Amino acid sequence: MAAARTPQETAGLGEPEGLNGGSSRGSGSGRFGGSVRAVGRALRRPVTGMVRGIRRVTHAHGAGESGLGKLIELHAVNGAGDVMVTVALASTVFFSVPTDEARGRVALYLAITMAPFTVLAPVIGPLLDRLPHGRRAAMAAAMLARALLALIIAGAAASGSLELYPAALGVLVASKAYGVVRSAVVPRLLPPRFSLVKANSRVTLGGLLATGVAAPVGAGLHLLGPRWPLYGAFVIFVAGTFLSFSLPPKVDSAKGEDRALLSADEQRLHGPCGRPPRRPGLRTVGTAVTHALAANAALRCLSGFLIFFLAFLLREHPLAGQSAAVSLGIVGVAAGAGNALGTAVGAWLRSRAPEIIVVTVVAIVLGAAVTAAVFFGAFLVTCLAAIAGFGQALAKLSLDALIQRDVPELVRTSAFARSETLLQMAWVFGGAIGIVLPLNGVLGLSVGAAIVAAGWIPTVRGLLTSARQNNTTHPKPT
16 A cells, blocks of 8 residues: 655656646745855855955964954954045045145144144043953944944035044044054953064054955945945944954953063162152153154154155156056055065064164165165155055064063053054154155155154164163073
């Protein structure tokens, strides 16, 4: 006796389609649904594969277990959002008008945004010192604030309203607050046998790579309309808001941050007449940090100068055979590649002789600037941009190593904030020089070389002396 067949088995016997019209429709819709799912999987596979690949890189060598991998991803989101805002502002303030008018707009932008920032920035570090238990919330707030401000800028850019400038100031302050908190978070997330310099290098490199990817995406969005890069920034910063809370809870812990003391401060622990010493800061940590900071300020000043001077120069005198936009793109890519290479080399060198590294890289940048000024040409200008980016990244990592070595943890967050403020102001000062200088290549690069020399010559002796003293006090193990 034959067993009763189930509907599935009956369907598998291949009944004539005319006897069961419903079966025909069902199999057709099933084939269509399967095709849709197959196409969806095919389209999703490159994205998921890329995400898994990124996750493997950012979480390698214990970074996933410690939480450093999540911070690298958060910093990549931060860099991508910032570059979207930069693309939108550049198109609004710089590229949409003739060169002479663009100079006035850029100068107005720097004056309105940077002048209040000089007052607000020194307050950021001490304020965040008093909020050590809310670092994840502070990073999320900085992300959310920039998301909302991106929408305000989108409306102001379309209407030409002056709201553009205070909103841009807010983005700048929120970005700086995020950077200060990030500097304080990194030591909490170190994997085993990971130096702070190596961790900072990984975080910085993640941000640079994300910036390199987001820049052409932002340019593509701009083709759809001037608001679209800002809408992209809104989405990215909202994602960063949620990603901030995925960091491990230990980043909100302040345990032990008020116990570290410099060896140089131990003799002054009780001060004269048994009184405790005044709160240590950048002026009480010796010459290494202050000289390295001055050298870095010269490089940051050169960076601001080259950005604005070459931007206007290449608009009027593009590289041979290239348009103004392509010329700016070539120089920008060279600078970004040099910055990424400097970050990678910094991770490889770790914290070996940071004073010597600062002296060497500033000397190399000075030599490149002098050469480009004497033998002015397209190739040497591109090389100078790459070398300046390389030197700036490597010297900044060396400065970070010195601050982490010589500044007590009690005030390290403030030290990072104050050093970043000085470097930002140096960048603005260099940019202002680049705006007002006549568009003469030889003259401009000669001024750039003079800027680097002014920061390098007074610091060489102090940094070399500090390096010798550190080697004497802390000899390397044999």
